[in-house]
Amino acid sequence: MEQRVIRALLKPAAYPETTGSVELVQTHISYIFLTDTHAYKVKKPVDFGFLNFTTLDRRRFYCDEEIRLNRRLAPDMYLDVVEIRETNDGAAFFGSGRVIDYAVKMKRLPAGRMLDQLLDQGGVSAQDVRNIAGTVARFHQHAERSAEINAGGTLAAIRFNWEENFQQTEEFQDITLRRQDFRCIRDWVIGFTELHAPLFEQRIADGFIRDGDGDLHTENICLGETGEIWIFDCIEFNPRFRYGDTAADIAFLLMDFDYHGRPKLGTVFLDTYIAATGDTSITQLLDFYKIYRSFIRGKVESLRFKDGQLDEEARQRAQLNAMHHFRLCRGYIARRQLPLSLILTCGLTGTGKSSVARRLAFELGLEIISSDVLRKKLVGIAPSTPCPAGYNEGIYGREITGRTYDELLLTAEEALTAGQSVIVDATMWQRAVRHRFSDLAYRHGTALRILHIQCPEELVRKRLEARIADPDEPSDGRWEIYLRQREDFEPPTADEGDIIAIDTSATADENIDAVLTAMGIASCGRD
Structure with a gap:
């Protein structure tokens, strides 16, 4: 997106609703413009291999997908796909000018009620976590199944995803990921998948491969003051990151509880989830998928560190977050060898x-x-x-x-x-x-x-x-x-x-x- 368009969309006059200010938040794949009451998410024209937003048609398609998929867990939050139109001042979310891009329009949630912030402030109770676990359990029990979706749980698909992650993090060795840790994690993953192949096959046979969320972590969960739960921002850009084991879905959230130093809340979540689903075999693969999720998080933060559009403070914060996630990934492997x-x-x-x-x-x-x-x-x-x-x-x-x-x-x-x-x-x-x-x-x-x-x-x-x-x-x-x-x-x-x-x-x-x-x-x- 051109800088003149960004500058135009930072003006309150560019929005159909009245707002006193506009704030811009960036991820490695999105611009998010926050008004007083709404959020407008615009996809960056990037191609990382695992996602491709380089054309206007692609960005429109994935905006539609984002609405469709996220309404499964946050139906009242995702409002519509809206056009960004060219104006004399640059751009606006209304008017009759040429359509230059699209955005997902959402109800703005209270920032102070995001789960990651509440965790750091000690504001999350065991009952909050039980409520989240119940919501996720119901979602998984009703999530779509098919032969195509089952393919996401095969060893071939799992190994492909891992190899892609390894290839995309090679450039970050000795920047956010130590070279010896990269080799360690890769060797362990190869060994685990070879040794435990029957576990993955049994999960397919037992029906635990679903069209899940794909990005279930604490930054994507908001708790309302009166008990509401919004789980948002699932993976829309590539179905193979949603098609997978329900263990892979909840492992992201469990890893995040560990990252925030609240592993006991992770135990509360897991116990509640298992009681609701009856899925007792899920524990056999949780460590594997926690390692997978912490590695992905390290990769994503590394990509943020590489993003030249972010200010230096944000880039340095991303580098530190990436390093910590990769060390947690390495730690998950080490703790499996720890005697009492x-x-x-x-x-x-x-x-x-x-x-x-x-x-x-x-x-x-x-x-x-x-x-x-x-x-x-x-x-x-x-x-x-x-x-x-x-x-x-x-x-x-x-x-x-x-x-x-x-x-x-x-x-x-x-x-x-x-x-x-x-x-x-x-x-x-x-x-x-x-x-x-x-x-x-x-x-x-x-x-x-x-x-x-x-x-x-x-x-x-x-x-x-x-x-x-x-x-x-x-x-x-x-x-x-x-x-x-x-x-x-x-x-x-x-x-x-x-x-x-x-x-x-x-x-x-x-x-x-x-x-x-x-x-x-x-x-x-x-x-």
Whole structure:
């Protein structure tokens, strides 16, 4: 679309309804013009191989398809296909001038009620997720089936889609996707499909290949204030991305719950979905399709990063999102090799224990039990409330510290008893304290991994100074506390468990690779 047309469509006078302002949002395939009450989605004239919007007729056809398909789950949102007409000022959505393009006209939904934003704000309840799961389950049960659609569930189609993804991401190696991760993911996918071919065949035979949504993730779901659910923006441009296993459809949303750090909500969704559909075999392929969905998301964000029409801030955000999705994809493979484990951080304040714990939890899907958060919970204050007490004073005194470690131990035991690996994020500066966790691991017959976190002192000091300015930081560590801890710290030794030394002056990727290698789960062979 020419810049003069874009400028014209950013004027309120270009719209049939009264609006005080117009906002432009871009994806790698669309321009979306937002008025006060409506959204107008215009397809970019691009050809990525898997979609082709390069002609006016194609864009009109796919606008019609977008209306038809999205009315399945959001009938009152998708209003019509409208013409963009040439005017003396450039363009408008009315008039008698030449038709220069088409747009999908939609009711504008409240931006603050989008599921991804609500997740990040802690505004999504388990009941919200159950309602979404019920809606998706009903949609899948009534979604179209046919011999043509069944072809989308064959190994040939699945391998074709994967190979296309690999080809389209090759150029992003060492930009958004590390070369070694690219090879790892590709090798694993080939091995999994060869080893588990009967699973895919059985899913076809059992009738679970449907004309689904194809793009079911948290940015495409909106929750109304009074219980409405809009699921929108399905794949309209290529039916082979909709024709597939219902497992592939819900895996996108489950992956997104993981990406936003809310895996327990994913469990609520899955349990509700299975209860509604009776599809118990779906769990056998969910990891495979989560890997597929996180890889696609990484590819899409990489394409956004490549889009020269986006501003630099948007491009850098897209690059970071792509990198995180590819690492999550790699993490899904690693976690399938993870034995039941009790993982402890051990190190002085400011060395980066929590950063390593959060990144490891993200990739391996583990729960973190944080001493900083638990300590403040025990005394009834919010995690981000500053409590800058002196060394071994206030809430950091002997009595509350003892209660904190008792609770850490109890919570870790609950996780291990449930068969779940867990990360305990704490200083663990005393050998006697670590021995209590070592005994716990021994009782459960599980491995104890102690991450001994260190870094140069000048970096510790910079981090602690920056931490004071972070209003969301639960730790009250300061430089003077670090110096006192250093005097009393008892470094872990080999007789306590598997000691994994981490220097956090290295990159986050290097740190996690070191942990995975030490844990023996860094390889990417057959599943």
